[in-house]
Amino acid sequence: MKTFKILHMIGGGEIGGAEQHVLTLLQNLDPSQFRPSLICLTQGPFAELAEPIIPTQSFIMRNPLDLSLLPSLMHYLRQQGIDLIHTHGSRANFLGRISAKLLKLPNVTTVHSSLAHDYLSPWSARLAIGLDRLTLPMTSKIITVSHYLSMEVSSRGGKHLTTIYNGQSPLPFIDSSAMRVQFREQWGIPKDAFVLGTIGRLHPTKGHVFLCRAASQLVQRFPKLHLLIIGEGPLRSTLEAELQNTSLPYTFAGFLPQAYRALPAMDIFMLPSISEGMGLVLLEAMQMGVPIVASEIGGIPEVVRSKKEALLVPPGNVSELINACTLLIENPELAKSLVSSGQRRWPLFSVEEMVRATEEIYKSLLC
Incomplete structure (x- = not known):
C-alpha cells in the first residue's frame, strides 16, 4: 500500500488553537498510510515548536499577497513528491490553493475561525475575505471545526464542506x-x-x-x-x-x-x-x-x-x-x-475521531 505524503501549510506566527490542532493531527496520522510534513509562512514560534516532532520548513511570505515564493515552493513540492496539500489560515490558503491548482494536486482547507473577526484592521479582514472568495473554488474539500463556521463558509461560496470538531487528548495527570x-x-x-x-x-x-x-x-x-x-x-x-x-x-x-x-x-x-x-x-x-x-x-x-x-x-x-x-x-x-x-x-471530542474523519477525507481524494 502506498504511503501518501501530506503537506500541511500554516502561518505559524503564534501558537493558538489552529496550531495546536495541526500539531495534534500531524502526530496522530496513521504512519502506515500517511507521511506528514509542515510548512510555516511567517516568522514565529510554531516552526521551532514543531521541528523536533515533524519535518518542518519555512517559506516566509513578506505580505499576505506575496506570490514571489511560488516558484521555489512548487519546486519543493515536486522534489518532495507531495500528494496532497492541507492548508490552515489566510496566507496558507492563498499560496497553498494556488500551488495545488498549478500542480494538479488535491487541496484540503481547514477553517478554524471567522475571517471577519480575525484581524485588527477592517481593511485586512476585507482583503482576507476577498482572497478567500477568489481561491475557494480551487479547494477540493473544506473542513470546518464547527457547524457555525460551515454555514459562514458556505455563504461565501464554499462547497464540499465537512465539519470535524477539534479533538482533545486526555491531559497528563497533574496534582x-x-x-x-x-x-x-x-x-x-x-x-x-x-x-x-x-x-x-x-x-x-x-x-x-x-x-x-x-x-x-x-x-x-x-x-x-x-x-x-x-x-x-x-x-x-x-x-x-x-x-x-x-x-x-x-x-x-x-x-x-x-x-x-x-x-x-x-x-x-x-x-x-x-x-x-x-x-x-x-x-x-x-x-x-x-x-x-x-x-x-x-x-x-x-x-x-x-x-x-x-x-x-x-x-x-x-x-x-x-x-x-x-x-x-x-x-x-x-x-x-x-x-x-x-x-x-x-x-465526545476525541483526537481519535478527529484523526479518523480527516484520514477519510484524505483517502476520498487520493485512493
Whole structure:
C-alpha cells in the first residue's frame, strides 16, 4: 500500500488553537498510510515548536499577497513528491490553493475561525475575505471545526464542506491542588482569592475588554476577586490601561506553554469571545474541572451546552457576564453540576475521531 505524503501549510506566527490542532493531527496520522510534513509562512514560534516532532520548513511570505515564493515552493513540492496539500489560515490558503491548482494536486482547507473577526484592521479582514472568495473554488474539500463556521463558509461560496470538531487528548495527570498553590504563589495571588481566569491571545475577538469591565464591577461586591489573564497579543497595553485605575487585583501572566496546568489556579474559567470557531480551550477547562462562563457565539454552544456544562451569555454583554459570575460564586452546587456534566462531555471530542474523519477525507481524494 502506498504511503501518501501530506503537506500541511500554516502561518505559524503564534501558537493558538489552529496550531495546536495541526500539531495534534500531524502526530496522530496513521504512519502506515500517511507521511506528514509542515510548512510555516511567517516568522514565529510554531516552526521551532514543531521541528523536533515533524519535518518542518519555512517559506516566509513578506505580505499576505506575496506570490514571489511560488516558484521555489512548487519546486519543493515536486522534489518532495507531495500528494496532497492541507492548508490552515489566510496566507496558507492563498499560496497553498494556488500551488495545488498549478500542480494538479488535491487541496484540503481547514477553517478554524471567522475571517471577519480575525484581524485588527477592517481593511485586512476585507482583503482576507476577498482572497478567500477568489481561491475557494480551487479547494477540493473544506473542513470546518464547527457547524457555525460551515454555514459562514458556505455563504461565501464554499462547497464540499465537512465539519470535524477539534479533538482533545486526555491531559497528563497533574496534582491540581499542588498546581493551584504553585501558580498562585508564582503570580502573587492570595490563597483565599476568588480567581476569574482566561487563556487566549490578547486580541479584540477574544472579548477580554468585556471581562475586565465585568470583573472591575464584580470586585465591589466580592472584594476577594482576582482577575488572571494568560496569553499575549496586541491588546495587552489596552487591557492594562483599562484596569490600572480600578480597585481590581489582576495578573497578566503572558504566554504560558502548557497553560492548562494553570487552570486549577482559577475558580471560574471565562471565555468572553465575540467570535469563536470552536473554543478548544473549553475542552481543557472541562477536563480540569473548572466551571465555565462563555459567550453564546460561534461554535461555543456546540462544545458546551447552556446551563449544562457552562453558563452562556450574549457576546459583549458586561451585565450578563456579571450576572453569570455572581450566580456561580453564590451557588457552589451549580458550579459543581456544570463541572460534573463537563467531565462527561469533553470525551465526545476525541483526537481519535478527529484523526479518523480527516484520514477519510484524505483517502476520498487520493485512493
